[in-house]
Amino acid sequence: MRLLLFTGARISEIRDLRWEWVRSPHLSLPDSKTGPRTIWLNSQALAVLADIPRREGCALVFPNSTGTKPLTIDPWWSGFRRSCSMPDLRLHDLRHSFASTAIMDNVPLVTIGKLLGHVLPETTAKYAHLADEVIGDAAQRISGSLAQALGLRP
Numbered sequence: 001m002r003l004l005l006f007t008g009a010r011i012s013e014i015r016d017l018r019w020e021w022v023r024s025p026h027l028s029l030p031d032s033k034t035g036p037r038t039i040w041l042n043s044q045a046l047a048v049l050a051d052i053p054r055r056e057g058c059a060l061v062f063p064n065s066t067g068t069k070p071l072t073i074d075p076w077w078s079g080f081r082r083s084c085s086m087p088d089l090r091l092h093d094l095r096h097s098f099a100s101t102a103i104m105d106n107v108p109l110v111t112i113g114k115l116l117g118h119v120l121p122e123t124t125a126k127y128a129h130l131a132d133e134v135i136g137d138a139a140q141r142i143s144g145s146l147a148q149a150l151g152l153r154p
Contacts, residue, residue, distance in 0.1 A: 001091075002048045003045055003048045004091065004094040006048065007039050007040075007041065007042075007045050007098070008094075008095050008098030008099060008102075008116050009027075009039050009095070010092075010095065010117070011073075011091050011092065013029055013039065017029075017061040018059045019060075019061055022049060025041050026038050026041055027039040027041065032117060033117070034117050037117045077091060095116070096127075098115075099116060100127060102115070103127050106138075109121065109125060109127070
């Protein structure tokens with residue numbers, strides 16, 4: 001869950017992750033929803049990966065108990081949502097949280113799109129409505145700088 005939250009990756013990209021694709025400071029996925037993809041790893045994501053023990057002879061980062069298939073998240077996730085009193089929370093919401101936080105931290109939409117692996121800018125633009133407060137703050141800072149340059153009160 002933490003790796004999904006810290007990378008903004010799609011569920012399948014993390015669930016099916018193989019150790020050979022982990023190339024610090026990024027994941028180099030040969031195929032994803034939009035084709036080959038690089039997922040950049042921040043310090044938090046690197047720490048998560050560093051804490052995962054490698055199973056001898058297993059290529060998967062998150063294998064099932066036999067090491068033959070990716071781990072199934074659904075049963076655990078359902079119980080987790082109930083215990084947190086968030087029955088409608090979806091795993092994909094972690095990806096949205098990553099994008100929303102990036103918007104609030106003034107990360108440009110183009111950069112967010114690259115981090116999320118979006119091919120079209122329109123896909124990332126759906127998060128733009130979250131930036132209204134950020135945009136209003138930017139407008140205030142710009143006008144204050146202009147007013148100051150003109151010798152007016154900001």
